[in-house]
Amino acid sequence: MRNIKVLGYMVLVSLFVFTSCKKSEESDSNLSGTLTAYSDCKNGTKSAGVPGNKSCAEYSFDKQTQLLKINHINAGFNCCPDKLYSTIWFSNDSIYIQEFEAAALCRCNCLYDLKFEIDGVERKTYTVVFIEPYAKDQNKLIFDIDLKDSATGKFCVLRKKYPWGINTY
Secondary structure (H helix, E strand, C coil), X not given: CHHHHHHHHHHHHHHHHHHHCCCCCCCCCCCEEEEXXXXXXXXXXXXXXXXXXXXXXXXXXXXXXXXXXXXXXXXXXXXXXXXXXXXXXXXXXXXXXXEEECCCCCCCEEEEEEEEEEECCCCCEEEXXXXXXXXXXXXXXXXXXXXXXXXXXXXXXXXXXXXXXXXXX
16 A cells, blocks of 8 residues: 555656646757857957957858857956867857866966857847856846847947956057
């Protein structure tokens, strides 16, 4: 009798778990992205007219090839990162770009420019979310792009903590 109660309880719990779990919207499997290039440590040099106290993303979209290019200007990393890499994924009309460094071999940080390419992008609105290792409690680089309206654009956030804002060249 006790085994029947335990079995019944397990069946009820299983049913509850399987019926109460809402299936999350699947990511768009046609999209794929990669980090294609990155600069050396900028060490006080300016790029694309962006001062060192700002972190920016510039994008351009080719509707024919469905290729979205995003440049992250003034991304903060260690001065000796060994190499930089990223993970890019998609969920519910959002593009997530998480940036990493392989190592932190020096006792300093500096700014870099990174270039990303994302294939299979449709002409619609996306939210782009950068996940940066050194941004922590500073302004987040999160913005919407409407590729039906504009194939190019730029979004910037002000940063005041190291390594941003030290040399506001």
